Amino acid sequence: MREEGPSNGEKKSDDDEVGMMMIPCLDFSFNNKNNNNGLGSLEEWKKMMSKKVREACEKHGYFVLVCDDDEIVPKVLREKMLMGLKELFDLPEETKKKHQSTTKPYSSYTSDCPVIPLNQSFGVCDSHVFHVSQEFTNLMWPHGNPSFCETMNSISSKLVELNYMILKMIEEGYELPKHYTWEIEDMLMKGTVFLRLMKYKSPSKEGEIGLVTHTDKNTLTILCQNDVQGLEVQTKTGKWIQVEIPQNAYVVVVGDILKAWSNGRLHAVRHRVTMKGDKERYSFGVFTMPKDEAKIEVPPELVDANTHPLRYHPFTYGDYIKFFVSNLNENALDEFAAL
Numbered sequence: 001m002r003e004e005g006p007s008n009g010e011k012k013s014d015d016d017e018v019g020m021m022m023i024p025c026l027d028f029s030f031n032n033k034n035n036n037n038g039l040g041s042l043e044e045w046k047k048m049m050s051k052k053v054r055e056a057c058e059k060h061g062y063f064v065l066v067c068d069d070d071e072i073v074p075k076v077l078r079e080k081m082l083m084g085l086k087e088l089f090d091l092p093e094e095t096k097k098k099h100q101s102t103t104k105p106y107s108s109y110t111s112d113c114p115v116i117p118l119n120q121s122f123g124v125c126d127s128h129v130f131h132v133s134q135e136f137t138n139l140m141w142p143h144g145n146p147s148f149c150e151t152m153n154s155i156s157s158k159l160v161e162l163n164y165m166i167l168k169m170i171e172e173g174y175e176l177p178k179h180y181t182w183e184i185e186d187m188l189m190k191g192t193v194f195l196r197l198m199k200y201k202s203p204s205k206e207g208e209i210g211l212v213t214h215t216d217k218n219t220l221t222i223l224c225q226n227d228v229q230g231l232e233v234q235t236k237t238g239k240w241i242q243v244e245i246p247q248n249a250y251v252v253v254v255g256d257i258l259k260a261w262s263n264g265r266l267h268a269v270r271h272r273v274t275m276k277g278d279k280e281r282y283s284f285g286v287f288t289m290p291k292d293e294a295k296i297e298v299p300p301e302l303v304d305a306n307t308h309p310l311r312y313h314p315f316t317y318g319d320y321i322k323f324f325v326s327n328l329n330e331n332a333l334d335e336f337a338a339l
């Protein structure tokens, strides 16, 4: 099992934070001999990984997911998507501006935002549904671009599947009573999926902000980037560290909704993007979020009067997002739902 070791890009500090500074890295290749010793069944592997996933999400609020074989997302697909992003962002501004959406906040094409001038982004809801990817592609390339459409749709589907698999692992990691599984699936996995496509221009000076500090407001995010690093996370003790992401790896980030659902046990990590060097950075992320009317409620099993008293009152996802969008407060979850 590849995790939290010095060979995995571990960052050390000279203070007492060494334990906190390690970058959690989980290898999701089931066929990797170090993972299952060639003996375990898929079920046993999943059980063991669920524990690791839960631990990483509680301790760090994110982890780097490596998978060297093609079982989760084929390498070619990922490379095609990153090449497709360049092609997309190279389109004329007036074409990109045609992508306007009112269904979800932050989904229209955005560029030249004074706070994050290096960043350009598109948001597409439910891109794992073929006709959605097709509509988006046809808007950007009126003469068609079947290869982009196919790639965007396939990688979205793969990452949605992976996102749900990790959510299930987190749930299994808590060993909650089985009857609860349906409720959780209904609450966390029957909602919207959001694909965000991003480009960061190279900065005019080192260390320019590409994306401001935030926690993700959804359930769980999976991020993928080209070979330009820039993602930084804040440790629980307030230090910023750069997440060195190997080629073929993804970053899984806990959002506010998992934090609320788990009674604050899962950590919604604060993160940002800082740009250095002279290369453009491309990234994309698949964000899962509950339905607007879904009620986010802590399971009684995750409340313990002594060690984990109830931290959040139940709320609906749509109300939370409305609150966030009208207040834009980085402490939105606690302001909105803390008891």
Ligand SMILES: O=C(O)CCC(=O)C(=O)O
Pocket (backbone or CB within 6 Å): 196, 198, 211, 216, 223, 225, 231, 271, 272, 273, 283, 284, 285
């Ligand atoms: O570009 C990245 O790697 C991070 C993007 C991100 O954090 C977000 O879109 O919420």
Ligand SMILES: [Fe+2]
Pocket (backbone or CB within 6 Å): 214, 215, 216, 271
């Ligand atoms: Fe984020």
